[in-house]
Amino acid sequence: EVQLVESGGDLVQPGGSLRLSCVGSEFTFSDYSMNWVRQAPGKGPEWVSYIGSSSSTIYYADSVKGRFTISRDNAKNSLYLQMNNLRDEDTAVYYCARATGSGRFAFGIWGQGTMVTVSS
């Protein structure tokens, strides 16, 4: 079964850092673009970041630009999100989402999510 599993969510103080990971299985990871999407409690999904299949193209939402860094290791079937200078408003469930292809494609496969709570 095609699967994505996120990890790394935690309770962190404002200004702190966290690194999220997402491991894919049962598909050729390097063939697909990947994304991070977050969802604050009671709110709709918010796209956070995109990385192309070869890491040559990367985009960020304005709300995280300069604080978050997306990366991937195709040899390890893994996607990462380094989050620095965290703010209260970064509190959310963070999902990794696989595009249905390489490039601009809809988000066909989602992980179960990992909770990030930013609070003092």
Added chain:
Amino acid sequence: EIVLTQSPGTLSLSPGERATLSCRASQSVSSTYLAWYQQKPGQAPRLLLYGASSRATGVPDRFSGRGSGTDFTLTISRLEPEDFAVYYCQQYGSSPYNFGQGTTLEIK
């Protein structure tokens, strides 16, 4: 930045009825890059339609989509009990890949 506005915010219908959900973009979106997702409580969003009208794998044919430019529609022809959920549209043609704010489809 393309902003997507969904209407209505909440739709109250009965099983067997037809549901029509709207997604309006602040600027033109190629239909190639418009998707619809369904989300149930405690679950990740699930892709229903991509390219405005193509159903994702396993999606029943009672779900259909149409539209172009700035106006897109998701139609559920005959509501089943499992269809009551929150629905989001999303454009993935140009960054940021924004989602709409969602339409809650509730049982009347």
